[in-house]
Amino acid sequence: MSWILLVLAGLLEIVWAVGLKYTEGFTRFWPTIITVTAMLVSLAMLGVVMKTLPASTAYAVWMGIGVLGTAILGIMMLNEPATFGRLFSISLILAGVIGLKLTTST
Numbered sequence: 001m002s003w004i005l006l007v008l009a010g011l012l013e014i015v016w017a018v019g020l021k022y023t024e025g026f027t028r029f030w031p032t033i034i035t036v037t038a039m040l041v042s043l044a045m046l047g048v049v050m051k052t053l054p055a056s057t058a059y060a061v062w063m064g065i066g067v068l069g070t071a072i073l074g075i076m077m078l079n080e081p082a083t084f085g086r087l088f089s090i091s092l093i094l095a096g097v098i099g100l101k102l103t104t105s106t
Contacts, residue, residue: 053104
């Protein structure tokens, strides 16, 4: 159950990270509400997960999911460049997240 919550928390991190772009400096009401809500729920879920998973693993996986998702959505939605170097770096982050999952016994 902890891993499911961690993935959900990571997905919400993507929501708030991308949402920050749409708040336009927190000047747009609904994007700000969605972003702040996703941020609070994501952090709360991470806190719950850290009761059972090692803090270093939980935080790194949470952040890795957020980084991967934000980078991919940045390329797909925000027309950010999809250079070889960026895609290779994204794949390294993905490998690290998978490695942490596979080597954590809880």
